[in-house]
Each structure stands twice: as C-alpha cells, then as structure tokens.
Amino acid sequence: MSDYQTFLQERDQIDYFTQKGYRIKNITENLSGAFVEFERESKESKEFNKETLHILTADGRKYFSVVLINQQKEGA
Template sequence: MSDYKGFIKEKEAIDALLDDGYRIIAVRETLEGDFIEFERHIERKELHLLTADARKYIGTLIVEAKRESKNSCGGTYEEAGAAGS
C-alpha cells in the first residue's frame, strides 16, 4: 500500500471515531507508530497510526481543539490576570 493510501485509511478511521462522538484522551508515541486512545462516555478505543501524515493530522486536531476550547472560555487564567494588570 502506498503511503498516501495508508494515510487516507488512517485519516478516515480517525474521522469516523470523532464523528461517532469519541474524543482523543491520550497519545502514546513509540518507534512502531503512535497509539491514540479515544473515549466516548465509558467506552474506549485505541487506534495505531503508522504513517507520518496521520500522526501530523492528529497533532493538528489536538492543537485546533485546544485553540477552540481556549477561545470559548475567554482565554486562560494567566491571560485574564495579565489583561487586568
């Protein structure tokens, strides 16, 4: 399988879990690839990513989620304190 086809397969698996309501709760990086742990209520699933592009995709999703949660909460505590100084 080409790297691109492998990436598409892994990306579709990630997107399917996220669309089903799962959220990323842990990332474990190893020499054999990344193991991504997802959770929905009390259900947990783990996905093994082998391609570099899929690992970058997960990183992008995590950064975007952090950015969105920061914006929806009005910034972090430190930012709020600095603004009032």
C-alpha cells in the first residue's frame, strides 16, 4: 500500500475517534511511528474508554498534531 493510502486510513481513524468524542491524551513517539492514546468519559458511568492508534506516516503525525492543537484551543 502506498504511503498516501496509509495516511488516508490513519486520518479516517483519527477523525472517527474525534467524532465519537475522544480526545488525545498521550502521544509516544519512537522509531516505528507514534502511538496516540485517545480517551473519552463514558456517559453511563464515570469510567474512561481508551483507544490507541499506531501512526506510521509523517503526514499522519502532522494531522494528529493539528487535531491536538485544535483541542487545546477549544479547551482554553
């Protein structure tokens, strides 16, 4: 699969989680990419749901950076 196709999948996954109410809580970068941890509070209980994405492409890293900046602006 091309890097562009991989990026499109990563972008769609990031958008899916943000549309479901998840927020980026933690990012761990290493030589194999970036692990982005999403978190959202459950409406039924006070528990938190967590999901982790492994982002491989540089464009995917740029994209989640923009999403994170927008989340920080909304929270301020």
